[in-house]
Amino acid sequence: MSGFRGTIxxxxxxxxxxxxxxxxxxxxxxxxxxxxxxxxxxxxxxxGKLILGFNVPQTGPYADEGADExxxxxxxxxxxxxxxxxxxxxxxxxxxxxxxxxxxxxVGYVTGDTQTKSDAAxxxxxxxIEKDGAxxxxxxxxxxxxxxxxxxxxxxGVIFMAGLTHSNDTTGKDKRANGFRHFFNSYMSGAALxxxxxxxxxxxxxxxxxxxxxNWGYTTExxxxxxxxxxxxxxxxxxxxxxAATDFSAYITPVLQSDADVLVLxxxxxxxxxxxxxxxxFGLRDRVVNGKNFEIIVPLYSRLMAKGAGANVKGIxxxxxxxxxxxxxxxxxxxxxxxxxxxxxxxxxxxxCYVQTLLYADAVERAGxxxxxxxxEALEDFEFDGxxxxxxxxxxxxxxxxxxxxxxxxxxxxxxxxxxxxxVEVTPVDQVTxxxxxxxxxxxxxxxxxxxx
Numbered sequence: 001m002s003g004f005r006g007t008i009x010x011x012x013x014x015x016x017x018x019x020x021x022x023x024x025x026x027x028x029x030x031x032x033x034x035x036x037x038x039x040x041x042x043x044x045x046x047x048g049k050l051i052l053g054f055n056v057p058q059t060g061p062y063a064d065e066g067a068d069e070x071x072x073x074x075x076x077x078x079x080x081x082x083x084x085x086x087x088x089x090x091x092x093x094x095x096x097x098x099x100x101x102x103x104x105x106x107v108g109y110v111t112g113d114t115q116t117k118s119d120a121a122x123x124x125x126x127x128x129i130e131k132d133g134a135x136x137x138x139x140x141x142x143x144x145x146x147x148x149x150x151x152x153x154x155x156x157g158v159i160f161m162a163g164l165t166h167s168n169d170t171t172g173k174d175k176r177a178n179g180f181r182h183f184f185n186s187y188m189s190g191a192a193l194x195x196x197x198x199x200x201x202x203x204x205x206x207x208x209x210x211x212x213x214x215n216w217g218y219t220t221e222x223x224x225x226x227x228x229x230x231x232x233x234x235x236x237x238x239x240x241x242x243x244a245a246t247d248f249s250a251y252i253t254p255v256l257q258s259d260a261d262v263l264v265l266x267x268x269x270x271x272x273x274x275x276x277x278x279x280x281x282f283g284l285r286d287r288v289v290n291g292k293n294f295e296i297i298v299p300l301y302s303r304l305m306a307k308g309a310g311a312n313v314k315g316i317x318x319x320x321x322x323x324x325x326x327x328x329x330x331x332x333x334x335x336x337x338x339x340x341x342x343x344x345x346x347x348x349x350x351x352x353c354y355v356q357t358l359l360y361a362d363a364v365e366r367a368g369x370x371x372x373x374x375x376x377e378a379l380e381d382f383e384f385d386g387x388x389x390x391x392x393x394x395x396x397x398x399x400x401x402x403x404x405x406x407x408x409x410x411x412x413x414x415x416x417x418x419x420x421x422x423x424v425e426v427t428p429v430d431q432v433t434x435x436x437x438x439x440x441x442x443x444x445x446x447x448x449x450x451x452x453x
Contacts, residue, residue: 041157041452042133044370050105052077052357053112053134055125055149056163060116061243061270062141064304065349069139069163070111071342072350076357079337080107087337088358091330091386096365103364114140116243118148125149129156135370136161136360141269141349143167143216150179157452159372161356164349166268166300168219171400172441177449178372180379180399182359182392183352184432186220187440189299189319190227192405192427196317201262201295203232208260210251210275212267213240220266222440224299236260241267241275248275252282261289264297272298273308280312301408304347306420313410313420320406322351322388323423331388345418355387359394373449390429397436398446405432 044050054073057066078084082099089097101107110132112124121140128134137153138161140146146165153160154176162170162181166189171181207228211217217240225235236258241251252275255263263284267275279285279296287294298305301318324335324345334354338346346354363378364370380396389403407425414420434441 042129042135044103044105044135047133049133050102050107050370051128051132051134052107052109052360053125053128053132053137053139054109055112055114055121055128055137055139056353057116057141057145058111058113060114062116062164062268063270064308065141065164065269065302065347066114066139068304068347068350069141069353072338072346072354073109073138073357075338075341076354077107077109080357080361084341085333085337088330088334088354088387091333092358092362093385094362094366096362097358102361103368103370107361110134112139114142114145114149116142116145118142118144121145122148122152125152126156129153129158134158138353138356138360139163140165142214143170143219144214146170146181147174147215150174150176154178154447154450157372157450159360159375161360163353163356165216166220167216168223168440169215171398172219173443174215175398175444175446177376177399177447180356180359180394180401182356182394182401184319184321184403184405185400186216186223186299187434187438188405188432189220190223191432191434192319192407192425193224193297193299193317194227194231196407196425197228197297198231200317201292205233205262205292205295206236206258206260206290207233207262207264207297208236208255208258209238209264209266210248210255211238211240212243212271214243216268217266219440220299221264224264224266224297226440233262241271243271245271246274248278249282251275252278252284255279255284256282256287259289261292262295262297264299266299268300268302269305270308272305276309276312276316301421302348303345303418303421304349306410307417314412316410317424318408320408320421321348323348323406323408323421324351324418325423326388328386328388328390330386334388351388358387359384371451373451376449393429395436398441402429402433404429 056069114121136159141164143165160179211221298318367374367378392403405427408421
């Protein structure tokens with residue numbers, strides 16, 4: 001489907017200004033949201049430059065993810081500009097992108113450091129928009145950062161293509177019309193994990209949660225407790241831990257004193273590496289409680305986290321948005337491009353950031369305009385394939401992508417430092433789909449697009 005809600009009688013006509021060589025888009029009609037090719041912030045047709053803003057955590061607990069995101073963004077720019085092997089441009093079901101930039105304009109970019117802090121991320125994004133002329137902001141590996149920057153972009157009239165953000169809030173109570181998320185969310189992790197955990201560990205379990213003290217941790221804890229309690233598990237305790245924590249020993253000791261037989265680590269990045277390491281050091285994996293082997297669960301996994309935690313991840317279940325071992329044509333093309341350039345396979349953070357860049361560029365091409373509201377219309381209810389995870393829908397009601405979700409487990413006998421996770425279940429999209437007004441996503445309103453005029 002086209003992704004437009006309104007009806008377009010004929011395609012926008014493109015014309016090239018001979019003097020400048022800039023491709024302009026002249027719409028011949030108005031869509032249902034009545035956007036127009038009037039003035040809007042940082043119009044490349046007027047400024048003569050096309051700048052994207054890559055706002056990633058270059059320092060802080062999620063810096064490893066940020067580094068891989070930046071690699072993926074740079075690769076996406078190369079492919080959009082016709083350099084390299086083209087990667088997923090050749091497998092993407094939409095054929096609007098031809099490796100000639102975006103609407104004939106060569107793509108440039110600026111970068112910033114979110115520091116995994118909302119204030120720093122907003123300041124960085126604001127500078128990119130106001131000083132560098134960025135027309136789209138993307139990136140981040142923290143949902144707190146994503147929510148903050150998404151709100152800023154809504155105010156500024158700029159499109160925000162969220163990077164790695166897993167909290168329900170991003171497309172729940174804090175959703176915005178100018179923001180879009182390709183990454184899956186906490187609810188989807190719970191829906192995918194629960195049946196696998198039930199089969200592996202049974203329905204009579206007592207779970208203790210350690211939870212990162214910010215919005216991602218809260219919604220992940222809620223999603224996992226809801227899903228596991230529905231299958232019979234008891235939640236013994238939930239404890240919040242600081243995002244800046246590096247030693248979780250003080251939080252592990254009470255677990256030993258409880259009657260829990262499962263520890264759920266609602267931690268990500270360096271937090272998860274450190275908390276899992278502490279848990280193993282305290283002998284949790286060797287315990288037998290309530291007549292059962294003690295188990296640890298990591299709701300949100302990544303290859304980078306598995307590498308950091310080493311042998312401690314063996315046999316531990318979690319969920320992930322994408323994995324480099326997938327055999328679909330899009331995934332194989334991306335892994336080949338990324339591996340050729342950098343010498344190792346991409347992470348899920350790299351994948352979602354690469355894909356978000358292509359999806360933005362494709363929406364501009366299909367809309368025939370850089371106008372943010374035209375881009376919003378092109379992305380809403382857009383169905384696509386060829387970018388990994390199978391057929392995917394960008395739902396118009398909340399700007400959340402819906403696709404298959406992977407349940408993974410730490411490999412017992414990895415063949416290399418990159419072969420650390422094995423896919424144990426590809427959860428079909430229908431199993432992780434929910435209504436827009438689901439209680440875990442209640443509150444807030446999408447609102448209307450801000451063109452930044």
